[in-house]
Amino acid sequence: MDFLQGMNPQQREAVAHLEGPLLLLAGAGSGKTRVITHRIAHLVETHQVPGPCILAVTFTNKAADEMRQRVHSLLGGDRGRSSPLVSTFHSFCVRLLRRDGAKLADIRPGFTRNFTIYDDDDQVALLKSIYRELGLDDKFLAYRAACSWISHNKSQRIGPQDVYKSAQDPKASRMAVIYDRYEQRLRLANSLDFDDLLLESVRLLRHDTDLRAQYNRRFEFVMIDEYQDTNRTQYDLIRLLSDSHKNIVVVGDEDQSIYGWRGADIRNILDFERDYPNAAVIRLEQNYRSTKNILEAASAVVANNKERKGKWLWTEAGTGDRIGIYEAADAENEALFIADNIDKLMRDFPGQRVAVLYRTNFQSRQIEEALRRYNRQYIVVGGFSFYQRAEVKDLLAYLKVLLSPSDSISLLRIINNPARGIGKSSIEQIEQFALKNELSLWSAIVRLLDEGAFPARAESALRAFRNMLEDLMAAVPKQTIDETLRQILERSGYQKMLASVETPESESRIGNLMELVNAATEAAERGESATEFLDHAALVADSDSLDEQAGISLLTMHNAKGLEFPFVFIAGLEEGLFPHSRSLDSAAQMEEERRLCYVGMTRAEKKLFLTHAKFRRKFFGSPPERCIPSRFLKEVPRALVQSLGVQSRNTNVDLFSEQREVRETVKKNLYTGKTYDSVENINQFFAERGGPAPVARPPQVVQQPQRPAAAAAPMQARKKKPFGAGSLVSHPKYGRGTVLRREGEGDDAKLTVSFPGYGLKKLIEKFAGIREE
DNA sequence: TGATTCTACGGTCTC
DNA sequence: CGTAGAATCA
Numbered sequence: 001m002d003f004l005q006g007m008n009p010q011q012r013e014a015v016a017h018l019e020g021p022l023l024l025l026a027g028a029g030s031g032k033t034r035v036i037t038h039r040i041a042h043l044v045e046t047h048q049v050p051g052p053c054i055l056a057v058t059f060t061n062k063a064a065d066e067m068r069q070r071v072h073s074l075l076g077g078d079r080g081r082s083s084p085l086v087s088t089f090h091s092f093c094v095r096l097l098r099r100d101g102a103k104l105a106d107i108r109p110g111f112t113r114n115f116t117i118y119d120d121d122d123q124v125a126l127l128k129s130i131y132r133e134l135g136l137d138d139k140f141l142a143y144r145a146a147c148s149w150i151s152h153n154k155s156q157r158i159g160p161q162d163v164y165k166s167a168q169d170p171k172a173s174r175m176a177v178i179y180d181r182y183e184q185r186l187r188l189a190n191s192l193d194f195d196d197l198l199l200e201s202v203r204l205l206r207h208d209t210d211l212r213a214q215y216n217r218r219f220e221f222v223m224i225d226e227y228q229d230t231n232r233t234q235y236d237l238i239r240l241l242s243d244s245h246k247n248i249v250v251v252g253d254e255d256q257s258i259y260g261w262r263g264a265d266i267r268n269i270l271d272f273e274r275d276y277p278n279a280a281v282i283r284l285e286q287n288y289r290s291t292k293n294i295l296e297a298a299s300a301v302v303a304n305n306k307e308r309k310g311k312w313l314w315t316e317a318g319t320g321d322r323i324g325i326y327e328a329a330d331a332e333n334e335a336l337f338i339a340d341n342i343d344k345l346m347r348d349f350p351g352q353r354v355a356v357l358y359r360t361n362f363q364s365r366q367i368e369e370a371l372r373r374y375n376r377q378y379i380v381v382g383g384f385s386f387y388q389r390a391e392v393k394d395l396l397a398y399l400k401v402l403l404s405p406s407d408s409i410s411l412l413r414i415i416n417n418p419a420r421g422i423g424k425s426s427i428e429q430i431e432q433f434a435l436k437n438e439l440s441l442w443s444a445i446v447r448l449l450d451e452g453a454f455p456a457r458a459e460s461a462l463r464a465f466r467n468m469l470e471d472l473m474a475a476v477p478k479q480t481i482d483e484t485l486r487q488i489l490e491r492s493g494y495q496k497m498l499a500s501v502e503t504p505e506s507e508s509r510i511g512n513l514m515e516l517v518n519a520a521t522e523a524a525e526r527g528e529s530a531t532e533f534l535d536h537a538a539l540v541a542d543s544d545s546l547d548e549q550a551g552i553s554l555l556t557m558h559n560a561k562g563l564e565f566p567f568v569f570i571a572g573l574e575e576g577l578f579p580h581s582r583s584l585d586s587a588a589q590m591e592e593e594r595r596l597c598y599v600g601m602t603r604a605e606k607k608l609f610l611t612h613a614k615f616r617r618k619f620f621g622s623p624p625e626r627c628i629p630s631r632f633l634k635e636v637p638r639a640l641v642q643s644l645g646v647q648s649r650n651t652n653v654d655l656f657s658e659q660r661e662v663r664e665t666v667k668k669n670l671y672t673g674k675t676y677d678s679v680e681n682i683n684q685f686f687a688e689r690g691g692p693a694p695v696a697r698p699p700q701v702v703q704q705p706q707r708p709a710a711a712a713a714p715m716q717a718r719k720k721k722p723f724g725a726g727s728l729v730s731h732p733k734y735g736r737g738t739v740l741r742r743e744g745e746g747d748d749a750k751l752t753v754s755f756p757g758y759g760l761k762k763l764i765e766k767f768a769g770i771r772e773e
Numbered sequence: 774t775g776a777t778t779c780t781a782c783g784g785t786c787t788c
Numbered sequence: 789c790g791t792a793g794a795a796t797c798a
Contacts, residue, residue: 194787262788
């Protein structure tokens, strides 16, 4: 197959590029992914480069999955040939450190390849603990703010000492102390945060020259996607990986750099030519996605930025509709306008996807409510993901502790959860002792118990806790992951705790936990270790679970990067919201907001709507505030605008009663409308991660055991009865769903069923009128 | 000690 | 409105 066929001249040149550095400036919708995948296939087929010698790095798992699939199908699905490594930065680094990280112990005392990963919740928990230690509270500096401050310093290579030395006031030096403690505690717990994964990989490759040489030999060709969003650490990593051969292709678009707040350094792309003097540069400027009007409008907006290389995308597509701009009286009306137009669009263009984009997640709420009015199903991308749910994190924390007892933050999370008589004072005692002796909490508990230092009640509680953990630890090597998880649920009393309260909430929690066990079963079947399972849980992002087949998607503009939709609405174009208030006083941040606007606008293929409200309330109860239309609206050339005047009053319905009704449903039912974390999606998600050919198979949901003794019973001992847990059913009103749980016998049986788009429903079998799917 | 209620306060984007 | 931490009661 000729991989150069059907390409325009610039694309062809990029695909054919063989050796040496290349900067590929690929505008929005210019066929970037196609070029990358074709280049990989071209290297393999035409130049006989062995697959494993090629490394392609992307930013999200989703992008990596997609790329892997596309390369695979380009290469004719030849399974015999080993494929290139397509990975995210973070998973690449985890892999590096787990496999070849032993030598890192030389420069990071206490490090073992058994390390645990701290996500942002863990980071916050750690900071809380440090605040407590230093006698501070979050009025000093909000935990999250402290978190991002530390992260920022870390990725810039500014250590606690540097901060301390340059501190001008007591607050700054105190922050240096917090930062210092934070780093120490991470080391003590043998844990790495997200920044560390990258940083320590860089340090390892610098330190271990043999390893570096080995990786240079192994990955002869390196490609980096979304290069404009790399930070300094990632930049260093890239350099180290392409150190000896310089066969490095970076693909990016400075106009789409939207992660500056996360440390992305736009200079990486602007300075590439300086850093690699002989770099070839190719520009892809033909857009294949949007109409001429959309493209011109977006280009006109971003042209107001100063810090850019400057390019002008063109298209052969037709002019298309003008950009619809709508001014709503308030946010409710804005949401209704959007829902109403979506409703019309979906009737006029069945099967076409629509996206509603916004700056901040909280904006989704009103749009959701309006869409429900129209009985339209939608998917919210982002927000709370499966792995962020408290019960899921709890169970994973148990697993983390079993694998790495020095992980004190996870230990803290589970030590009295469920309540087992280890109270505040005992925990304080343990923490103090650990602090004084530079021990992990686990070692502190063991030591204190051996010394008999606890009061009698605490002593017995802690002894029981220790015994339980030790038993579980001993069993881990002999079990599969799912067995371990089941053991934890049983022995810790967690399952009992949830089962003892019969609220819909605890029901759904049990459902989530069973789902996690399920995922573990599948991971075990794929031969994954418990550590790999945890790594996966730590590194998945919300946007990874995005279902592109969904008719209506609600998502932030950040989440929308790399996606395209025939119809796009961007809501809330108001000064202070978009551009966001925190960006108003910095020119650089304002430019990033504008790039974000550009990213949002260029997602649209056929028709783009921009909406804003005259009044909006900041949060519930506060009075609506007058809003100034966003400056970005004025930057769209008037000739391209179609003003969608104030819609007649008849859409002015009573949203308040509507909201109340919706809120009631939400209360009863955790899942309403949030199909992204329905059982089906989660299952599909895991199925897809299994291999190149996703198989849609019915979820295997473990039935809630009647007695603890049944907990260890194998899954295949499922009831043969119709509508048992795991069977697919269809309901006259809710459509297809999956039975999660069955209680009782015969016709009186109560079923808990998860319906995508409607959530968990409890039904009596004989009344429900459900049938087998 | 643990469960429940009360109160104060606050919010960008997220690998 | 949510949430976190304090206060209160069993």
